[in-house]
Amino acid sequence: MKKIAVLTSGGDAPGMNTAIRAVVRRGIHKGLNVYGVVNGYKGLIEGDFTPMSLGSVGDIIHRGGTILKTSRCEEFKDTIVQQQAIQRLRENGIEGLIVIGGDGSFRGARKLTELGFPTVGIPGSIDNDIAGTDYSIGFDTAVNTAVQAIDKIRDTAFSHERTYVIEVMGRGAGDIALWAGVCGGAESIIIPEADYDLEDVIDRIKQGHQRGKRHSIIVVAEGVGKGLQMGKEIQEKTGFETKVTILGHIQRGGSPSAYDRMMSSQMGALAVDLIIEGKKGVMVGVKNGQLTHTTFTEIEKDRHKIDLSIYELARSLSI
Secondary structure: OOEEEEEEOOOOOOOHHHHHHHHHHHHHHOOOEEEEEOOHHHHHHHOOEEEEOOHHHOOOOOOOOOOOOOOOOHHHHOHHHHHHHHHHHHHOOOOEEEEEEOHHHHHHHHHHHHOOOOEEEEEEOOOOOOOOOOOOEOHHHHHHHHHHHHHHHHHHHHHHOOEEEEEEOOOOOOHHHHHHHHHOOOOEEEOOOOOOOHHHHHHHHHHHHHOOOOOEEEEEEOOOOOHHHHHHHHHHHHOOOEEEEEOHHHHOOOOOOHHHHHHHHHHHHHHHHHHHHOOOOEEEEEEOOEEEEEEHHHHHHOOOOOOHHHHHHHHHHOO
């Protein structure tokens, strides 16, 4: 193998640039020519390839987002379009592709592998919702961003004796809400993976008020419901002034944490090693603290599971 390419797809995540850097420099170290695909699968279809050098990935280890840009490409679900993308790769002499992204990105990568083109995936998603790995790039940074926001909001909540509902990202996964809620000392945490009763949340607020507590923080994952509606209902049923903050895409940006930089560097290097070894149709990841790899087929059959023992811990610490 002489030439490989790397692309980023789906939602951006802090640490993607670090992974790109690792792929490029490990590839060059191993004697490969490395190309970047601009704008994800859309760029793959259009043949938008750019040669990557050691210098092209200099000074990006600390930058959020992705220098290769990213997009969501619905047309890539079409087999004919996938075949066109493979033709583009082969016309440029590219023999392997590394895809940095999430579940949707890996479905595309699996299709390319099934059509005869070798691919390896690197999990990148702030939601940490990818099966086959305990960790995905960007999660640690996103949690730290959320915790910093919660800390700041708590200062105001204390000063004004208010209840705050803070909505964090996560779609169908509650990892950000759970970790940020525990680390931010939230009185209640609402996640998709655990049943919740808003009346129970309201009772906990009232109980805290009875013992002299005049402010509360409720962290809710966006996949559960709308924070604005919850805030309105809490205020109506408690009589306490309740404000709502939706953190939104602020959680996706920013300089990656040291942990995200380390994991991105290790995963990027391993992805290159695997593709050189002839492995294809696999995603690198972390299981029980060890780097590993899992087939795309296994990932699609499995589901990401949250650690509910942390949820129980949160309930016991927020009494």
